[in-house]
Amino acid sequence: MTVLVFLDPAHDDGTVADASRPQLMATDLGATRGDGIFESMLAVGGTPRKEQAHLDRLASSAAALDLTVPEAGAWSRAIRTGLREFAAAEPDRTDAVVKLIATRGVEGAGSATAWVQVSPVPASTLRQRETGLRVLFLERGYDSTVAQRAPWLLMGAKTLSYAVNMAAVRHARAHGADDVIFTSSDGKVLEGPTSTVLLAHDRDGLKTLLTPQLESGILAGTSQSALFAAAKKQGWELGYGPLEPHHLLEADAVWLISSIRLLAPVLSLDGQDLRTSTALTAELTELVDRFV
Amino acid sequence: MTVLVFLDPAHDDGTVADASRPQLMATDLGATRGDGIFESMLAVGGTPRKEQAHLDRLASSAAALDLTVPEAGAWSRAIRTGLREFAAAEPDRTDAVVKLIATRGVEGAGSATAWVQVSPVPASTLRQRETGLRVLFLERGYDSTVAQRAPWLLMGAKTLSYAVNMAAVRHARAHGADDVIFTSSDGKVLEGPTSTVLLAHDRDGLKTLLTPQLESGILAGTSQSALFAAAKKQGWELGYGPLEPHHLLEADAVWLISSIRLLAPVLSLDGQDLRTSTALTAELTELVDRFV
Numbered sequence: 001m002t003v004l005v006f007l008d009p010a011h012d013d014g015t016v017a018d019a020s021r022p023q024l025m026a027t028d029l030g031a032t033r034g035d036g037i038f039e040s041m042l043a044v045g046g047t048p049r050k051e052q053a054h055l056d057r058l059a060s061s062a063a064a065l066d067l068t069v070p071e072a073g074a075w076s077r078a079i080r081t082g083l084r085e086f087a088a089a090e091p092d093r094t095d096a097v098v099k100l101i102a103t104r105g106v107e108g109a110g111s112a113t114a115w116v117q118v119s120p121v122p123a124s125t126l127r128q129r130e131t132g133l134r135v136l137f138l139e140r141g142y143d144s145t146v147a148q149r150a151p152w153l154l155m156g157a158k159t160l161s162y163a164v165n166m167a168a169v170r171h172a173r174a175h176g177a178d179d180v181i182f183t184s185s186d187g188k189v190l191e192g193p194t195s196t197v198l199l200a201h202d203r204d205g206l207k208t209l210l211t212p213q214l215e216s217g218i219l220a221g222t223s224q225s226a227l228f229a230a231a232k233k234q235g236w237e238l239g240y241g242p243l244e245p246h247h248l249l250e251a252d253a254v255w256l257i258s259s260i261r262l263l264a265p266v267l268s269l270d271g272q273d274l275r276t277s278t279a280l281t282a283e284l285t286e287l288v289d290r291f292v
Numbered sequence: 293m294t295v296l297v298f299l300d301p302a303h304d305d306g307t308v309a310d311a312s313r314p315q316l317m318a319t320d321l322g323a324t325r326g327d328g329i330f331e332s333m334l335a336v337g338g339t340p341r342k343e344q345a346h347l348d349r350l351a352s353s354a355a356a357l358d359l360t361v362p363e364a365g366a367w368s369r370a371i372r373t374g375l376r377e378f379a380a381a382e383p384d385r386t387d388a389v390v391k392l393i394a395t396r397g398v399e400g401a402g403s404a405t406a407w408v409q410v411s412p413v414p415a416s417t418l419r420q421r422e423t424g425l426r427v428l429f430l431e432r433g434y435d436s437t438v439a440q441r442a443p444w445l446l447m448g449a450k451t452l453s454y455a456v457n458m459a460a461v462r463h464a465r466a467h468g469a470d471d472v473i474f475t476s477s478d479g480k481v482l483e484g485p486t487s488t489v490l491l492a493h494d495r496d497g498l499k500t501l502l503t504p505q506l507e508s509g510i511l512a513g514t515s516q517s518a519l520f521a522a523a524k525k526q527g528w529e530l531g532y533g534p535l536e537p538h539h540l541l542e543a544d545a546v547w548l549i550s551s552i553r554l555l556a557p558v559l560s561l562d563g564q565d566l567r568t569s570t571a572l573t574a575e576l577t578e579l580v581d582r583f584v
């Protein structure tokens with residue numbers, strides 16, 4: 001089942017709402033303009049992972065959209081309310097998806113609509129984590145420098161305006177693939193529609209983990225960031241783009257990482273098989289599983 | 293007041309819903325992913341203008357998003373239901389905004405959520421039509437050829453993912469302007485966030501009306517198209533881009549045209565005053581007012 005908790009200044013812990021009934025106004029700017037922000041995090045055994053990183057990124061997205069949202073403490077309390085309700089309803093599930101959503105609110109009202117949604121992890125997500133991904137490169141249309149000169153493009157903010165991200169994944173599925181890695185118009189590797197790109201080299205005993213640089217306008221990956229910190233402690237070298245498609249084709253392993261699907265190996269790019277490494281995937285997955 | 297009519301296979305004329313109560317599921321992909329499409333049209337004296345053009349564009353947007361939406365007849369009947377309810381509630385208003393919205397529906401349900409919203413024309417919209425607009429050029433990030441090679445970018449589809457359009461208008465307002473004209477990364481004039489760009493030359497008795505070419509990835513303007521057809525009958529020459537900013541600065545008049553605000557003169561671009569023409573605005577507004 002899905003649990004909804006609306007943030008509400010009058011109720012410290014939020015207000016639980018019936019997810020089987022309509023709860024949003026049809027004039028909410030989240031629904032009519034995609035004008036809002038969100039976060040998705042995994043909760044394990046009733047505890048959200050990387051909560052502070054997600055709350056920090058939510059605040060950063062809100063700033064990019066000039067959107068006033070509830071403070072972090074109110075989100076945290078609503079998350080706890082949601083997880084408690086979810087555990088009561090679904091005692092046999094250890095994992096849950098926790099989504100935080102804030103919209104610009106009902107047209108003319110001038111205050112955000114904000115809620116927490118707790119729901120089971122989709123079986124298809126778990127399956128992709130296990131089996132790996134066939135991926136297409138698709139052009140995102142932007143060059144890798146535009147984010148720095150055009151803040152109104154909201155690059156790096158996690159907005160509700162995800163129609164292009166969803167269309168890209170549909171395009172991949174219609175062409176026999178599972179997911180997408182976006183490239184910039186100047187040929188740089190950017191990100192997945194809902195994930196961050198990682199690649200590894202394992203040569204002469206030196207292990208290196210690489211990801212595209214944030215300045216290219218991609219979303220700051222909370223999982224990538226936590227994994228980099230953990231891998232560094234294990235002696236990995238770290239590197240940040242610019243990356244081009246050939247770097248992925250030449251790597252010893254490539255993954256898409258995100259908060260719910262976690263570390264998913266990329267098996268092929270545009271139909272070309274990649275090197276994969278069960279050992280590296282296992283080693284990094286162990287670090288991911290220890291995220292708190 | 294706002295009238296809502298949900299399209300419903302079980303009710304030919306749609307189902308009127310209370311707009312003062314929540315009517316959307318919090319898990320609707322329109323609200324959580326901006327995954328849907330819309331149209332806005334003006335109704336005058338209870339009759340929608342350019343209805344067929346809007347229904348055609350809705351169908352074209354649906355195709356771009358691979359979204360199955362109700363057929364045109366169902367929309368038309370729901371529009372009539374909405375306008376009848378609106379007239380009963382607001383007998384003194386001759387004009388109304390009619391919005392058609394279709395989302396990908398509730399996650400997992402696999403069928404669109406579709407509704408018609410009828411509401412008063414905002415006073416601020418009427419004011420801008422009268423006073424004219426100070427406009428900023430803002431880069432849209434895309435080059436003017438990307439739409440043709442990257443259909444997953446959904447350019448030319450009117451999606452609910454309008455966060456960037458809204459952010460651009462906020463940016464303009466924060467910088468002392470009213471609206472925006474987007475430019476491509478290769479320096480071409482594209483469109484406004486919610487309007488089409490028009491410019492006129494009036495030289496040696498020859499009047500020419502110009503607009504950017506559709507191939508640059510802009511939305512096909514229903515008002516621009518209807519105005520071009522009407523102006524042609526009045527002896528105007530017509531032209532289609534590519535246009536660059538200097539073409540606007542050199543024109544005898546520039547407007548942003550859209551279905552609700554109609555023809556709004558552009559007074560300045562990036563702070564530089566433009567030529568305006570009361571005579572040309574009046575002549576073209578007369579044609580716009582005759583749209584059916």
